[in-house]
Amino acid sequence: MSLFNATSAAGIGQAEQLYQGTDFSSLNWFEQQWVAWYIWIGNPIIATGLMSFLLHEIVYFGRCIPWIIIDAIPYFRKWKLQPDKVPTAQEQWECTKQVLFSHFTIELPAIWLFHPLAEAVGMSTWQVPFPSWKAMAPQVFFFFFFEDLFHFLAHRALHTGILYKHIHKLHHKYSAPFGLAAEYAHPAEVFILGTGTLAGPILYCAFARDLHIVTVYIWIVLRLFQAIDAHSGYDFPWSLQHIVPFWSGADHHDFHHMAFTNNYSTSFRWWDWACGTDNKYREYKKKVDAAKASMRNATKEQKEAIERKLMDEVEKEGIMAEAQAEARGVFKAKTQ
Ligand SMILES: [Zn+2]
Numbered sequence: 001m002s003l004f005n006a007t008s009a010a011g012i013g014q015a016e017q018l019y020q021g022t023d024f025s026s027l028n029w030f031e032q033q034w035v036a037w038y039i040w041i042g043n044p045i046i047a048t049g050l051m052s053f054l055l056h057e058i059v060y061f062g063r064c065i066p067w068i069i070i071d072a073i074p075y076f077r078k079w080k081l082q083p084d085k086v087p088t089a090q091e092q093w094e095c096t097k098q099v100l101f102s103h104f105t106i107e108l109p110a111i112w113l114f115h116p117l118a119e120a121v122g123m124s125t126w127q128v129p130f131p132s133w134k135a136m137a138p139q140v141f142f143f144f145f146f147e148d149l150f151h152f153l154a155h156r157a158l159h160t161g162i163l164y165k166h167i168h169k170l171h172h173k174y175s176a177p178f179g180l181a182a183e184y185a186h187p188a189e190v191f192i193l194g195t196g197t198l199a200g201p202i203l204y205c206a207f208a209r210d211l212h213i214v215t216v217y218i219w220i221v222l223r224l225f226q227a228i229d230a231h232s233g234y235d236f237p238w239s240l241q242h243i244v245p246f247w248s249g250a251d252h253h254d255f256h257h258m259a260f261t262n263n264y265s266t267s268f269r270w271w272d273w274a275c276g277t278d279n280k281y282r283e284y285k286k287k288v289d290a291a292k293a294s295m296r297n298a299t300k301e302q303k304e305a306i307e308r309k310l311m312d313e314v315e316k317e318g319i320m321a322e323a324q325a326e327a328r329g330v331f332k333a334k335t336q
């Protein structure tokens with residue numbers, strides 16, 4: 001009961017309403033903090049909305065900080081996928097401003113709208129205790145699967161015609177992405193692709209009628225890590241894709257930014273592989289491996305030079321492909 005001693009009289013009244021009949025001594029530390037938050041704020045709608053927004057901001061920028069530090073230390077350059085393109089402080093700041101603009105204009109209202117939608121499909125928010133890990137794990141996997149497929153289809157659509165020219169082109173400003181660029185996108189893109197992240201939990205809950213928002217938070221945190229790390233521009237020997245071969249990782253998405261085409265999915269490699277939209281990527285990887293194998297006795301500089309040459313070729317093809325995509329957009333717009 002010490003939890004309640006520290007709260008105001010109004011808070012106790014609210015707590016009694018919300019948490020009537022709850023055995024607080026059986027709650028773990030996280031659940032107790034959860035209860036304390038809802039009591040402190042006093043209004044479940046505001047408490048959920050504020051927690052969702054703060055979680056997103058803290059995790060997004062918190063996860064970007066290590067990548068900003070890594071970009072500033074030349075030692076890490078050997079693991080940078082496009083080592084000649086390290087973002088400047090100015091570029092990172094410009095990117096941060098656009099990201100913050102999207103967060104306040106699109107994500108904040110969307111997060112606020114999420115609460116009534118979540119309640120309408122019967123999602124638990126203030127309730128304790130939390131579901132077990134065994135219940136949460138398959139749900140989180142389903143959200144990963146759903147988002148990856150949604151993103152693959154929507155992202156491919158965003159690469160065509162006027163959708164590319166007016167919406168997705170902004171995200172492709174950086175041919176060598178960095179952590180902060182994960183959510184650097186047109187507000188319409190933030191909305192379209194954000195749907196893939198939130199529609200999974202909403203649809204799941206509408207059918208299963210059994211989902212706690214804490215599971216959605218775990219999913220959001222993992223999704224943010226996935227998106228930021230995929231844009232980090234670094235592929236370490238210990239990166240997840242070297243342990244889980246179907247995980248996309250930075251290597252996969254960096255190529256998308258460098259080559260403009262190929263690799264449209266987010267978390268997994270299987271849809272690009274099944275639809276053949278990773279043909280150029282796999283061809284490029286083969287070329288790099290073959291060149292390195294044939295130059296076993298060459299110096300480090302010579303090996304790096306050949307890799308740079310192959311990279312330049314892919315990037316040049318990418319610039320042409322982007323111009324074609326835009327031209328197609330103009331043609332389509334004229335004939336419609
Ligand atoms: Zn793209």
Ligand SMILES: [Zn+2]
Pocket residue numbers: 171177182231253257
């Ligand atoms: Zn990207």
